[in-house]
Amino acid sequence: QVQLVEFGGGLVQPGGSLRLSCAASGGTFSSYVMGWFRQAPGKEREFVAAITGSGGSTLYANSTKGRFTISRDNAKNSVYLQTNSLKPEDTAVYYCAARRGVITYSAPTLYNAWGQGTQVTVSS
Numbered sequence: 001q002v003q004l005v006e007f008g009g010g011l012v013q014p015g016g017s018l019r020l021s022c023a024a025s026g027g028t029f030s031s032y033v034m035g036w037f038r039q040a041p042g043k044e045r046e047f048v049a050a051i052t053g054s055g056g057s058t059l060y061a062n063s064t065k066g067r068f069t070i071s072r073d074n075a076k077n078s079v080y081l082q083t084n085s086l087k088p089e090d091t092a093v094y095y096c097a098a099r100r101g102v103i104t105y106s107a108p109t110l111y112n113a114w115g116q117g118t119q120v121t122v123s124s
Contacts, residue, residue: 002027002098002113009094009118012086016122020081022096022115030054033099034072034079035111038092038120048094049081050104059104086122093117 008020022034035050049070050059058070069082079096097111105111 002029002032004096004098004113004115006094006096006115006118009120011121011123013124014087014122016086017082017084018086018120020083020094020096020118020120022079022081024077024079024098027098027100029077030074031100033101033104034070035097035099035104035106036068036070036079036081036094037097037108037111038090038094039117040092043092045095045108046092047106047108050106051079052102052104057104059106061106083120086120088122090120091122092120094120 003025006022030053036048037045039045047061048064051070055072067085072079095117096115098113099111
């Protein structure tokens, strides 16, 4: 099974940007659909974005479309989330997840492997 580790979170002012990274090991990285999810205190885990194994297709949540960009580099076994125009409501622990398949599903239960999460805090 693939193992995932996220990094790149931190404290940022409203309107700022962060680039989150997720490094994978084990399995064949290009065979996995990769997703980003987030979870704020007291809330359910929420879909953010997903990308197919080749990088040819992406899916975004309405709340992040136009501000966030998901990408991957299969040579580096990594997936990224560029977060721009950050708002306080973006504050959450951000997780990357992997699913063997070809469909960019948004449901967390359809992903099989998860990282430990990285904290993003948007505050002035």
